Amino acid sequence: MFERIIRIVVKELIEIRRDPWAVFRLTFPPIFQMLIFGYAVTFEVSHVTTVVLDRDHSQESRELLSHFSANTRFTIVRVAQNEHELRRAIDNGEATVGITIHPRFAADLLKGQPAPLQVVVDGTNSNTALIALGYVGQIVATYSSQTNVSLTHRIPGGAGPRFVTVDLSQRPWFNPNLDSRWFFIPGTVGTLSFILIVSLTASAIVREREIGTLEQIMVSPIRPYEFILGKTIPFFLIGFIETSLVALFGVLWFKVPFVGSPLVLLLGTSLFLLSSLGLGILISTLVKTQQQAFGSNFFVSNPMFTLSGFSFPIASMPKPMQWLTYLDPLRYYLVVIRDTFLKGVGLEVLWPQMLAMAALGVGLLSISILRFRKALD
Amino acid sequence: MRDPAVSDEVAIRVDNLVKRFGDFVAIDHISFQVERGKIIGFLGPNGAGKSTTIRILCGLLRPTEGRVFVAGIDVARDPESVRQHIGYMSQKFSLYSDLTVLENLQFFGGIYRVPKNLLPERIHFALEMAGLLGRENALVSTLAGGWKQRLGLGCAILHRPPILFLDEPTSGVDPESRRRFWDLIHSLSDANVTIVVSTHYMDEAEYCNEIALIDRGRLLALESPSTLKARNIGGDLLALECDDIGKAIRLLKGHPGVRDVAAFGNRLHIIVDRDKGASSAIANTLAQHTVLVKRLDQIEPTIDDIFVQMVGAERDSRRANP
Numbered sequence: 001m002f003e004r005i006i007r008i009v010v011k012e013l014i015e016i017r018r019d020p021w022a023v024f025r026l027t028f029p030p031i032f033q034m035l036i037f038g039y040a041v042t043f044e045v046s047h048v049t050t051v052v053l054d055r056d057h058s059q060e061s062r063e064l065l066s067h068f069s070a071n072t073r074f075t076i077v078r079v080a081q082n083e084h085e086l087r088r089a090i091d092n093g094e095a096t097v098g099i100t101i102h103p104r105f106a107a108d109l110l111k112g113q114p115a116p117l118q119v120v121v122d123g124t125n126s127n128t129a130l131i132a133l134g135y136v137g138q139i140v141a142t143y144s145s146q147t148n149v150s151l152t153h154r155i156p157g158g159a160g161p162r163f164v165t166v167d168l169s170q171r172p173w174f175n176p177n178l179d180s181r182w183f184f185i186p187g188t189v190g191t192l193s194f195i196l197i198v199s200l201t202a203s204a205i206v207r208e209r210e211i212g213t214l215e216q217i218m219v220s221p222i223r224p225y226e227f228i229l230g231k232t233i234p235f236f237l238i239g240f241i242e243t244s245l246v247a248l249f250g251v252l253w254f255k256v257p258f259v260g261s262p263l264v265l266l267l268g269t270s271l272f273l274l275s276s277l278g279l280g281i282l283i284s285t286l287v288k289t290q291q292q293a294f295g296s297n298f299f300v301s302n303p304m305f306t307l308s309g310f311s312f313p314i315a316s317m318p319k320p321m322q323w324l325t326y327l328d329p330l331r332y333y334l335v336v337i338r339d340t341f342l343k344g345v346g347l348e349v350l351w352p353q354m355l356a357m358a359a360l361g362v363g364l365l366s367i368s369i370l371r372f373r374k375a376l377d
Numbered sequence: 378m379r380d381p382a383v384s385d386e387v388a389i390r391v392d393n394l395v396k397r398f399g400d401f402v403a404i405d406h407i408s409f410q411v412e413r414g415k416i417i418g419f420l421g422p423n424g425a426g427k428s429t430t431i432r433i434l435c436g437l438l439r440p441t442e443g444r445v446f447v448a449g450i451d452v453a454r455d456p457e458s459v460r461q462h463i464g465y466m467s468q469k470f471s472l473y474s475d476l477t478v479l480e481n482l483q484f485f486g487g488i489y490r491v492p493k494n495l496l497p498e499r500i501h502f503a504l505e506m507a508g509l510l511g512r513e514n515a516l517v518s519t520l521a522g523g524w525k526q527r528l529g530l531g532c533a534i535l536h537r538p539p540i541l542f543l544d545e546p547t548s549g550v551d552p553e554s555r556r557r558f559w560d561l562i563h564s565l566s567d568a569n570v571t572i573v574v575s576t577h578y579m580d581e582a583e584y585c586n587e588i589a590l591i592d593r594g595r596l597l598a599l600e601s602p603s604t605l606k607a608r609n610i611g612g613d614l615l616a617l618e619c620d621d622i623g624k625a626i627r628l629l630k631g632h633p634g635v636r637d638v639a640a641f642g643n644r645l646h647i648i649v650d651r652d653k654g655a656s657s658a659i660a661n662t663l664a665q666h667t668v669l670v671k672r673l674d675q676i677e678p679t680i681d682d683i684f685v686q687m688v689g690a691e692r693d694s695r696r697a698n699p
Contacts, residue, residue: 014475
């Protein structure tokens with residue numbers, strides 16, 4: 001039994017070694033994508049193009065606007081002279097945020113009345129719009145609390161109305177600076193390995209079907225499980241090297257901390273590779289050509305990525321979608337890899353994820369072995 | 378799962394085999410048997426059902442109807458047991474082109490469960506047979522067709538199967554390599570290996586002990602090449618070479634004394650009534666219509682002629698009673 005499995009593993013490894021592009025294909029795209037994800041994918045919004053319209057021209061209005069110009073999150077691209085100019089800047093995409101200060105701003109402020117401020121946001125990208133609005137709120141809140149303090153001081157004898165301010169102190173755990181790269185890099189490691197392993201294994205069997213060697217193997221006395229295991233073990237090894245490479249790159253290049261136990265991550269990665277390989281091999285037994293394998297891989301990997309919780313929180317999905325995520329190996333691995341990288345938790349917390357990946361892996365591989373009947377029709 | 382009704386001397390028995398793919402009937406009630414150590418050749422045009430029959434015999438396809446016994450085992454019921462007894466080689470030769478000659482042999486030796494202590498000797502034999510001694514480390518992709526074909530055969534017999542299936546093993550290989558390949562097949566047959574080989578080269582039929590003529594899924598004849606050639610084609614056979622074959626066909630179809638006309642390359646084969654007058658009557662007709670005759674004489678029918686005549690007769694009878 002082992003003899004034949006080893007024969008197939010050796011054959012696969014020789015074929016990979018002979019492929020002059022294999023090393024390039026296995027290293028360059030993942031590193032390249034890691035760089036892209038690391039630099040381009042971020043939740044943070046900065047340098048939001050902003051147009052301002054100051055109709056009050058007071059000391060207070062200028063001070064408020066200086067808070068915006070001093071902040072790197074906003075870039076004031078235009079100071080509008082009238083309502084029309086502001087509207088046009090938003091319409092033609094010159095600015096994403098428009099801030100209007102009304103004529104009685106300073107007067108109302110000094111009287112202790114609410115001083116209205118109008119903010120217009122281009123909501124085309126609702127995510128950016130929401131985040132930008134949040135920043136506007138923060139800046140205005142800072143400004144008004146400072147104004148409150150100075151107003152209190154200005155009233156002689158301190159006899160005026162007392163303003164009570166609540167100081168909210170935020171202390172995010174595990175990622176003190178809320179660096180979204182820390183969140184994305186470990187997720188990217190999992191996602192890249194998943195896509196690569198599923199696509200490699202999806203074409204593994206079907207390639208032999210196309211070149212005709214599968215027929216030769218089918219007429220031999222080899223058993224289906226020997227063949228399937230022989231075909232998957234090399235990709236397991238490749239997946240391991242791949243995942244380590246990309247993870248190491250994330251730690252060394254992007255300085256994402258790794259606080260957890262390497263052994264826990266090792267176990268999680270093994271189980272994750274097992275389930276990804278199972279999925280790829282299952283695709284390979286279902287399709288007839290490499291082209292079909294490529295198509296189904298796209299059809300499977302994309303939804304799996306979307307449902308994994310890589311960037312869209314699973315808790316916000318409708319219930320039926322949430323149920324679907326339970327079939328997604330990536331979903332579990334992202335929890336394992338993020339928690340071992342950033343939180344440093346161990347098996348006492350991650351055992352449900354480990355168990356789910358093991359069950360998916362064994363299940364998918366068993367279905368593939370049962371499906372791989374040694375017949376052409 | 379041996380069938381007591383199948384004697385040890387019968388390597389293959391096929392009873393009323395039918396294979397349908399949807400509405401298409403690929404094999405239409407074929408029955409035959411092959412004795413041990415014989416070479417049986419499946420002859421017929423592309424799409425006749427030769428490959429489908431071989432694949433069913435190997436257990437790669439399931440029969441729709443009928444029963445197939447190979448080495449006394451019912452293939453449809455127990456394909457796994459059959460695999461110990463058979464070797465198979467398809468026209469693709471099914472080798473890994475990015476592996477070396479030796480790596481291919483080691484791989485197939487491994488998956489065919491050749492005992493480890495016997496493998497070096499078997500590999501040496503296969504290398505010798507293929508003429509590849511000294512080229513063990515050449516990549517298969519660098520080998521010419523004839524060598525690939527012999528290496529493919531070498532891989533298929535590493536486990537010494539008593540029954541060997543060869544599906545168009547000589548297609549796309551040069552004539553010299555084809556001749557060498559048939560020498561190998563004969564030496565295997567001398568060692569009591571039963572061989573089923575399909576081909577569309579009619580000249581290769583002469584190398585077989587028995588010929589199964591197959592057309593459109595039907596078995597038209599199963600007999601030795603000499604019996605087949607002795608078949609009466611229903612008249613004398615004339616070969617005609619002339620400057621306008623198309624015109625000659627039009628003139629000769631329905632010509633008195635002419636039974637059948639068929640084109641063979643740049644020649645026409647004409648079956649005429651056994652009457653010496655036919656030849657000169659044809660020559661006259663052609664001359665009258667300014668067809669320049671280069672050659673017109675009587676020849677011995679080949680298996681090609683018999684095949685064409687039998688296919689024609691079979692198709693006529695099917696048209697008469699569908």
